[in-house]
Amino acid sequence: MTVVLSAVVYAGGLVFLVGCALRIRQYSRAPLHLRWELYPVPHEAPERAKHGGSYFEELDWWKHTRHYNLSGDLRFMIPEMVFLKGLWEFNRKLWSRSFPFHFGLYLLIGSGGLLGASALVSIWHPVWTAGGIWFVIHAIYKYAGLAGASLAVLGSLGLLIRRLTDDNLTNYTAPADLFNLLFFSTTFSLLLTGYFVNASRFPGMLAFTRHLITFRSTPWIPDLLVAGIVLLAILTAYIPYTHMSHFIGKYFTYHSIRWDDAVNFPGGKIEKRFAEYLTYRPTWSAPHIRADGTKTWADVVQENPAKEPHR
Amino acid sequence: MSLKKRVKISDASREDGQPLVHLQTEDLMPLPAPLNAPRQVPPFSPLSAQVTEKYECLLDDTCVVNVPKPKTKEEEQELVRKFLAGLEKLFQRENNWPFLQPLILTMEHCARCQTCSDACHIYEGSGRNEIYRPTYRAEILRRLYFKYVRHGGLVSQFQHGDIKLNWPLIARLIELSYRCNICRRCAQVCPLGADNGLVARELRKVFSQEMGIAAKELHDKGSMLQLKVGSSTGMTPLVVKDNVNFIDEEMSEKTGIEVKTPWDVEGADVLLIHNAGEFLAWPENPGAFAVILNAAGVKWTLSSELLAYDSINYGLFYDDMQFARVALRHAQAAKKLKVKKIVLGECGHAHKALSVIGDRLLLGDLNIPRESSMTLLHDIVMSDRLKLDPSQNDFPVTLHDPCNLVRLMGVVQPQRDILYKICPKFREMEPHGVNNYCCGGGSGFAIMKGCNFPDWRFQVSGRKKLAQILNAFADSLGPDKPKYICAPCSNCKGQFRDMLAYYDLWEKEKILYGGLVELIVNAMTDVKPGFIDWEWH
Numbered sequence: 001m002t003v004v005l006s007a008v009v010y011a012g013g014l015v016f017l018v019g020c021a022l023r024i025r026q027y028s029r030a031p032l033h034l035r036w037e038l039y040p041v042p043h044e045a046p047e048r049a050k051h052g053g054s055y056f057e058e059l060d061w062w063k064h065t066r067h068y069n070l071s072g073d074l075r076f077m078i079p080e081m082v083f084l085k086g087l088w089e090f091n092r093k094l095w096s097r098s099f100p101f102h103f104g105l106y107l108l109i110g111s112g113g114l115l116g117a118s119a120l121v122s123i124w125h126p127v128w129t130a131g132g133i134w135f136v137i138h139a140i141y142k143y144a145g146l147a148g149a150s151l152a153v154l155g156s157l158g159l160l161i162r163r164l165t166d167d168n169l170t171n172y173t174a175p176a177d178l179f180n181l182l183f184f185s186t187t188f189s190l191l192l193t194g195y196f197v198n199a200s201r202f203p204g205m206l207a208f209t210r211h212l213i214t215f216r217s218t219p220w221i222p223d224l225l226v227a228g229i230v231l232l233a234i235l236t237a238y239i240p241y242t243h244m245s246h247f248i249g250k251y252f253t254y255h256s257i258r259w260d261d262a263v264n265f266p267g268g269k270i271e272k273r274f275a276e277y278l279t280y281r282p283t284w285s286a287p288h289i290r291a292d293g294t295k296t297w298a299d300v301v302q303e304n305p306a307k308e309p310h311r
Numbered sequence: 312m313s314l315k316k317r318v319k320i321s322d323a324s325r326e327d328g329q330p331l332v333h334l335q336t337e338d339l340m341p342l343p344a345p346l347n348a349p350r351q352v353p354p355f356s357p358l359s360a361q362v363t364e365k366y367e368c369l370l371d372d373t374c375v376v377n378v379p380k381p382k383t384k385e386e387e388q389e390l391v392r393k394f395l396a397g398l399e400k401l402f403q404r405e406n407n408w409p410f411l412q413p414l415i416l417t418m419e420h421c422a423r424c425q426t427c428s429d430a431c432h433i434y435e436g437s438g439r440n441e442i443y444r445p446t447y448r449a450e451i452l453r454r455l456y457f458k459y460v461r462h463g464g465l466v467s468q469f470q471h472g473d474i475k476l477n478w479p480l481i482a483r484l485i486e487l488s489y490r491c492n493i494c495r496r497c498a499q500v501c502p503l504g505a506d507n508g509l510v511a512r513e514l515r516k517v518f519s520q521e522m523g524i525a526a527k528e529l530h531d532k533g534s535m536l537q538l539k540v541g542s543s544t545g546m547t548p549l550v551v552k553d554n555v556n557f558i559d560e561e562m563s564e565k566t567g568i569e570v571k572t573p574w575d576v577e578g579a580d581v582l583l584i585h586n587a588g589e590f591l592a593w594p595e596n597p598g599a600f601a602v603i604l605n606a607a608g609v610k611w612t613l614s615s616e617l618l619a620y621d622s623i624n625y626g627l628f629y630d631d632m633q634f635a636r637v638a639l640r641h642a643q644a645a646k647k648l649k650v651k652k653i654v655l656g657e658c659g660h661a662h663k664a665l666s667v668i669g670d671r672l673l674l675g676d677l678n679i680p681r682e683s684s685m686t687l688l689h690d691i692v693m694s695d696r697l698k699l700d701p702s703q704n705d706f707p708v709t710l711h712d713p714c715n716l717v718r719l720m721g722v723v724q725p726q727r728d729i730l731y732k733i734c735p736k737f738r739e740m741e742p743h744g745v746n747n748y749c750c751g752g753g754s755g756f757a758i759m760k761g762c763n764f765p766d767w768r769f770q771v772s773g774r775k776k777l778a779q780i781l782n783a784f785a786d787s788l789g790p791d792k793p794k795y796i797c798a799p800c801s802n803c804k805g806q807f808r809d810m811l812a813y814y815d816l817w818e819k820e821k822i823l824y825g826g827l828v829e830l831i832v833n834a835m836t837d838v839k840p841g842f843i844d845w846e847w848h
Contacts, residue, residue: 030412052745054721172423249420253504306539
């Protein structure tokens with residue numbers, strides 16, 4: 001049983017990683033776009049970042065060395081990622097449901113990571129599993145996992161109810177939006193109930209994880225927990241192929257677009273990439289464009305449709 | 312009685328030949344005093360029968376693009392085919408490399424949580440009318456993308472929803488793409504970084520670049536006229552020089568010091584490019600620039616090269632090719648004059664066009680440094696190169712932040728520092744800076760005057776800004792107290808001129824609008840007092 005379960009869990013993880021890799025490849029291979037930043041840009045110099053200013057506020061800005069203010073980025077990103085600060089500011093009603101959901105997932109991911117690491121340690125260096133610190137670690141992943149699953153269930157149900165009842169959202173709700181939230185709440189509910197049902201017979205998550213890693217059979221696992229784990233593996237595999245992969249998309253929307261204020265200096269890397277794009281051959285067919293599939297972008301933009309006869 | 316109702320996404324494909332919504336004054340966002348009584352607001356003029364017979368007006372009670380109704384089913388089908396071809400090109404690397412990455416990310420990651428709706432001044436101003444949500448048009452495009460570009464089948468429908476593509480949908484999308492100021496306030500609040508403002512611009516591109524459909528003020532009378540004669544005002548180099556000579560004479564008389572605008576000075580430190588609309592509508596603005604730059608000893612010049620005396624670049628709002636053509640010619644003129652830098656006058660979209668969006672298009676020796684006039688003026692004023700007496704500006708002043716200059720370019724503080732120094736009664740609007748609201752004339756609306764579109768522009772898209780202005784001057788209402796909106800942007804000034812006149816706020820409240828340089832010259836002690844003449848223009 002555990003062997004099959006191990007295979008399902010690993011397959012889910014593998015499909016997830018492939019999906020994420022494909023997404024990352026798709027976005028990172030997209031051509032560098034024209035500048036389209038939005039201020040404030042937090043990596044600006046602190047004296048300008050506080051009012052949302054840019055280097056354009058400096059006289060002869062191109063003569064000054066620019067310093068990338070990484071701490072500004074981090075000061076924005078950490079509260080945004082951990083606490084969903086933007087939602088807190090601009091959509092408090094949604095935050096009250098979305099934050100528990102996301103924070104629950106973070107706790108679960110952290111708990112899963114700690115559990116996996118503990119299982120590895122207990123396999124390779126069982127001698128390290130003695131002592132007080134081990135009990136603390138055990139308690140952390142246990143309670144973080146339980147809290148995380150509970151929050152994720154509550155959050156996903158809250159989001160589901162909002163999707164179903166809020167007039168502002170119904171117009172924009174596809175069947176999959178409801179399905180996804182139901183999927184999350186069912187999966188984590190099963191994991192929670194599966195954990196608590198007949199807990200005395202279950203050898204515990206650490207033993208179970210060890211067996212997953214070593215492909216050994218666990219003596220007894222509650223059916224509900226098995227169902228929860230299978231659903232979790234499927235859910236994990238499914239996420240990167242939906243808009244729920246926004247944890248990847250968000251990196252690009254912020255770092256590659258919203259905060260991309262990189263200057264095109266003569267002879268620089270940006271110039272080289274744009275010189276290549278200007279050799280592409282557009283096929284837009286409105287008469288004023290004058291593109292016929294043979295001319296390059298550089299040719300087309302040199303033409304003056306108001307002056308020169310159409311060749 | 313209010314006719315407001317929840318319009319569905321599927322309604323956009325309705326074939327009943329009727330508009331999706333009717334706008335009712337009582338549905339709109341309430342305005343503060345003195346416009347809080349309904350009778351203070353002019354009625355919304357209906358579209359004429361001639362217009363509705365001839366053009367597709369299927370969205371709301373106005374019409375701006377004026378797309379002729381197809382005469383036959385075959386013509387309709389041909390338009391649908393063209394739209395589909397354009398849609399496909401919008402997601403191709405060769406055709407849309409300039410905005411492919413942001414567009415795809417927006418298509419694939421919007422959670423449709425509606426956080427952006429509450430940030431949109433048009434949605435709020437309209438009294439939260441469904442079709443003006445930033446997500447309404449974006450959701451239509453998103454469903455089209457998954458269905459026709461990604462060729463999604465039933466699974467895709469389950470994931471993203473379905474949409475029926477027909478000519479009425481496209482006709483409505485054409486108009487809908489011109490119900491957004493592209494101020495991108497919606498994108499600023501999006502927790503995922505999706506940009507539904509970009510969607511409006513990308514839709515306009517499909518219509519212009521593939522179907523040859525665009526608002527005539529932007530295309531025929533805008534970028535095409537500019538490429539033909541040198542300026543979208545229609546001014547040729549000869550005419551503009553003549554006008555500037557006249558402005559110099561006027562300014563000399565008005566200020567008591569000789570004003571001479573230099574032309575085509577090779578090797579000048581600064582090539583100043585104004586929005587040419589200033590020469591005709593607000594000549595005191597380029598005049599004030601000349602007074603300040605001469606007094607500060609700047610080595611500057613204007614260029615009489617074709618296009619180089621008009622910083623307008625309407626391609627920014629609807630067409631990448633037209634945008635690139637104009638930006639390129641601006642840079643070529645600067646290169647020819649061998650100037651050290653280009654400085655952009657008080658025009659927000661020209662700032663963004665040449666400094667930000669055009670940055671990566673100007674390669675090699677065309678990459679001449681571009682700078683905001685706000686920065687240059689800041690240096691001149693703060694380094695005390697002019698003798699200024701703030702008491703000459705002793706009237707309430709508020710600052711409008713042009714979106715293109717502030718949220719989209721990050722030039723926020725220089726103009727504020729100047730105003731704090733020279734205007735003792737300066738007060739901010741709320742919110743301001745990068746969180747500002749658009750004037751309602753953004754993305755070319757300020758120059759669109761067809762049919763009854765101005766009613767929509769002043770009652771819906773400009774409504775939030777109007778409320779901000781009235782609130783900023785709440786402590787000094789009344790016709791006996793002159794008040795000044797400082798709007799360092801030609802497009803925004805056009806919107807204020809028309810909107811203040813529409814609500815009769817010059818007569819009733821003595822609210823004037825103008826640029827930043829006028830306030831600086833008004834405070835200069837070396838010139839005759841009273842540069843700002845408190846007359847409506």
